[in-house]
Amino acid sequence: GAGVSQTPSNKVTEKGKYVELRCDPISGHTALYWYRQSLGQGPEFLIYFQGTGAADDSGLPNDRFFAVRPEGSVSTLKIQRTERGDSAVYLCASSRRGGTITGELFFGEGSRLTVL
Amino acid sequence: AQKVTQAQTEISVVEKEDVTLDCVYETRDxxxxxxxxxxxxxGELVFLIRRNSFDEQNEISGRYSWNFQKSTSSFNFTITASQVVDxxxxxxxxxxxxxxxNQGGKLIFGQGTELSVKP
Incomplete structure (x- = not known):
């Protein structure tokens, strides 16, 4: 596809369960970002990949959150032992190599996670 | 530390009014x-503009304009003749x-300003 694709678009889970959210970036984009957006708030940075490696994971809130990008394309955000406070829209974005110094971030439509 | 402040939480205007959205930033870079x-x-975030810190020229794109002032660390956005679609x-x-x-860092967002344009 032409844009950033995220699946699932909606996920409802129970407290304590494990969740995976997938992001398929724009073809050729080497930089990939994960953000979390709570209701009425701006997107909050989680992690940033350049290729396969995490260039900056300073935004991951705790060790329940983990993200991978094994082949430098698709990325998966993994949340263990989910809590109600994890409920939010998880946004993925991609950009060309060099990230924001070469251009803008292109965002997907997000995955809405609801933890009951 | 980097920080972006958008003091206006909500703005409501009537169609055809001009409106300015304020943005103040903090950085040591x-x-x-x-x-x-x-x-x-x-829900999808749509890119409008990107400016680098060395370019303080104001920019106009149709009904949109941006005023970048390093002296006050502000990057304000004005919509002229607002429309409901805004x-x-x-x-x-x-x-x-x-x-x-040779790469950019993470993008730090402000809290956002909700603009409502009424017919």
Missing amino acids: TTYYLFWYKQPPS SAVYFCALSEALMIY
Whole structure:
């Protein structure tokens, strides 16, 4: 596809369960970002990949959150032992190599996670 | 530390009015990038503009204009003759430039300003 694709678009889970959210970036984009957006708030940075490696994971809130990008394309955000406070829209974005110094971030439509 | 402040939480105007959305940023970097994104009710963030810290020229694109002033660390956005389709949440964002790695850093967003344009 032409844009950033995220699946699932909606996920409802129970407290304590494990969740995976997938992001398929724009073809050729080497930089990939994960953000979390709570209701009425701006997107909050989680992690940033350049290729396969995490260039900056300073935004991951705790060790329940983990993200991978094994082949430098698709990325998966993994949340263990989910809590109600994890409920939010998880946004993925991609950009060309060099990230924001070469251009803008292109965002997907997000995955809405609801933890009951 | 980097920070972006959008003091206006909500703005409501009547169609054809001009409206300015304020953005103030904090950074210790000398090289950085500023952005505005629009988030319509559908939820997807739409890129509007990107400026680097060395370019203080104001920019106009149709009904949109941006005023960048380093002296006051502000990057304000004005919509002229607003339309109902402009109703959305607008985010200002800041990114550092990791020149040693020849790449940009993470994008830091403000809290957003919800603009409502009534007919």
